[in-house]
Amino acid sequence: LYAEGQRRYVESLSPYARQFVGQVPKPVFERIEGLAPAVAIEQRSTGSTPRSTVGTLTEMYDFFRVLAARLGVMHCPDCSVPLGVQTVDESVDRILSVPEGSRLLLLAPVELKVGQTPESFLAGLKAAGFVRLRIDGTTYRIDQNPPLNRKRKNRLEIVIDRITAKPSERSRIAQSVEAAFEAGSGTMLVARAVDDGHGNPLAEADWPVEVHSRFLACPACGQGFRPLEPREFSFNSPLGWCEVCDGLGTRTGVEHQALVRDASLSLFEGALELWPDLSQPLSRAMLEALCTATGLPGDVPLNELSGLQQRVLFEGTGERWIPVPRLTASDGAGSRLPAKTPPASKPEAQAEGAHALKPEAQAEGAHASKPEAQAEGNR
Ligand SMILES: [Zn+2]
Ligand SMILES: [Zn+2]
Known part of the structure; x- marks a missing residue:
């Protein structure tokens, strides 16, 4: 049974993964029914990086990431309750809970489609009647050739409306919220113009941004969330890895x-x-x-x-x-x-001199050396 289970499992793998898992001869039975594929891999050191795990080696990790991102039930990290739908009215209430008179941008997050050129993307927005686009936190007029770079992954948001938080504006805000959810496939961002606490206005890129969601909102605290992506479940992506160990599972420090x-x-x-x-x-x-x-x-x-x-x-x-x-x-x-x-x-600090007297510097150094490790370590 073990041999047949493993054989069927190995058959489901890519040729790449197969080379790591020994081939097992077919058992001498005519027929075995109702047997689920078993995961059985020999334990051995492949001399690889800590980013290589049973999950990555067998490529199951890729499937688990998709499974978690697409079929998982998102919960609010603050309230631990499942997320649910939020009405436009509830969204407007949240928007109006900021200090009256605040200047806000209602934004719809968008992305270039695969194969779409910046030109056709901008033309599409213009044709839909939009005037402004926010790129990496800065607003540009669409007709003035905003600096869109297809190679760099820009953070793109359509500016749906620029509003002042006032109860008397409620119906206009509600209309714009609806339009933002429509354009942003259920997600809306609200950026708020603030100063640095001493009356100096902050640059737009530093404005706080709140997420609103039609479908992924916390029923307890009201905050909204963007849909999760598989890479957010990856310890090989800055989006998904543990911030303490950068996804390595170990950390060097002083005991x-x-x-x-x-x-x-x-x-x-x-x-x-x-x-x-x-x-x-x-x-x-x-x-x-x-x-x-x-x-x-x-x-x-x-x-x-x-x-x-x-x-x-x-x-x-x-x-x-x-x-x-x-x-x-x-x-x-x-x-x-x-x-x-x-x-x-820090005995070792003294031994190594000035360099070691700066624990922060060491931490930074460790980070800086990470990218190569990722590149080779993905398998
Ligand atoms: Zn919550
Ligand atoms: Zn960790």
């Missing part, structure tokens, strides 16, 4: 426990594995300077420090510089040496 020598000791007694250790005057001076500058008590056992104090100790205080007093010649160390916090918490 706090590895830095602690004995949590029942205080910092001055040597609770942490420091390099060099506290018998070195410079190391001692840096720890003392850190305690003075941050208010960390150096004489309290490590396991009695508060959560906040532990955070300062292990995660640092950002970009703040902490001066370490000049050591005298008898201390056996050099001149004044500014150290970034927390010198105590």
Whole structure:
């Protein structure tokens, strides 16, 4: 049964996937009925990237993504209730809930169809009577050759109406909402002109945008959602991957426990594995300077420090510089040496010098190196 199940399963795969799954000879039966294909793959290391999983190798992952995106029931991430339809009236209520007098753009998201040229797309909009198009957050008049690039994937929205949020405008707003849902296949975006909090108007591209939906709206909080796409279920797409590990499933960082020598000791007694250790005057001076500058008590056992104090100790205080007093010649160390916090918490930081003192910089570096990994890792 196992052999026949696997044989049928392997038959359903593409030639590419088949090479990874061993061929099984046909069993010696004339006929086997009612047997569901079984998923059985040998466990072995193919020496590939963490982006390669049983799901990607067998290509089942592609089908699951489509299944989830097309047949899944969307829920509101804030209220955990299934999304449902929203009437135009409810949408208008939401629009009018912003401060009265706000200037709003009612937008219908659109896309170039496969094979459609920007010229024919714009001509189509013009023929339908639309005047303005928003491209990546900036509004252009359609008759003034807006910068549409077919190679770049622009975010395109038809400007259906420019309105002022006033109850007296209700019927006009309702008409425009209906038109926006019509043009946007059930999705409408509302961009609101705001200032930076000091009276300076923000650039249009920075205006907050609210999603409204005819069919995918939360019955509890009212917010709308765009239909999900398969790539939003992919850990190989920035749209779908976990933001903490970028879809790799693992993450490099510092394990706090590895830095602690004995949590029942205080910092001055040597609770942490420091390099060099506290018998070195410079190391001692840096720890003392850190305690003075941050208010960390150096004489309290490590396991009695508060959560906040532990955070300062292990995660640092950002970009703040902490001066370490000049050591005298008898201390056996050099001149004044500014150290970034927390010198105590990052042995590897000290070993590698300035580069490692910036955890953010490392994080960015890791990100920057990702794209190649994706490209090759998709299988
Ligand atoms: Zn909700
Ligand atoms: Zn993750």
